Amino acid sequence: MPRARKSDGPPGPPPILSLLTEAARVYGQVLVDHMAANGVDHSFAQSRLMGSVPGEGIRLTDLADRLGVTKQSCGQMVDDLVADGYLVRRPDPADGRAKLIFFGPEGDRSLPQAWAALHAVEDELARVIGRDALEAMRGWLAAAIAAGASGDGAG
């Protein structure tokens, strides 16, 4: 059973895009597993959201902006996290329209676990490819994202 080749055209090296996607998926799952092992049952998207909430609170629109999603999507996820006690919504004293999003009791409890899990993922990655490689990748990826997001799509 032929299992090595990938396609008929250019089978050569694995496309960087596939690797990027797969790596994000695999290590996202590693993060989720780490956190679940410490009693925090968050999806990757939820972890990302929690990691973008500052201690002094944030508005939904700003949070959505940080995450690069619409405020509606963000609002839905915040709803879920509020329902589980990870976040709370309080009216913004400075703006009657706005509500500020803070950590709830569960959020305070889970925060250290989340950061620990994040570090664990980085440590594991560093163990596999080396610390230098990890830091190099960090810089390259940041540059690539900045360039790619600038709209320089087609030639």
Added chain:
Amino acid sequence: MPRARKSDGPPGPPPILSLLTEAARVYGQVLVDHMAANGVDHSFAQSRLMGSVPGEGIRLTDLADRLGVTKQSCGQMVDDLVADGYLVRRPDPADGRAKLIFFGPEGDRSLPQAWAALHAVEDELARVIGRDALEAMRGWLAAAIAAGASGDGAG
């Protein structure tokens, strides 16, 4: 308005996981845009699927295995691509249960465009971070995926 800091805990460097995820999303979109500009209207997942179909045909189960998804998910996507003429299903002469998946007329037409788009993405990435960096990342990511997928989750 504080806009630079990301969170209350360790704000330090951007987590590699966020960068990985964002890079995959950004350049996945670049690929989709490139292909759309050449008349091929595929999502990233569809492109990945098309890229995993060998010219001599493949069974659904094997295809799902290559993509790392269930045969049900894979079958749904194949259905969509069949409906648009990119793929065709033919009974496997060697196995009455199985059907082999081949490229359809649209698939043959789109294949060169897809490979070109894939190369364009890599070229663009190489232009941003350098060809050496790209090749280094390819190796590291492959190693990271292999290690992470081996189930070495918690410490």
Added chain:
DNA sequence: CGTTATCGTCAGGGTGCCTTACTAGAAAGT
């Protein structure tokens, strides 16, 4: 033939995002 494993499908569910349309409050012009 009967049992078990495999191939593909049907039915249903869930997450993570989206667009469109809307209300409530704020800001600015007159």
Added chain:
DNA sequence: ACTTTCTAGTAAGGCACCCTGACGATAACG
């Protein structure tokens, strides 16, 4: 104060991509 316009958030519905469970059909093995 009144109106327009902008902004914060919500409501409702949809789409893509993935999952589990259950099933009929064929194959492989005894």
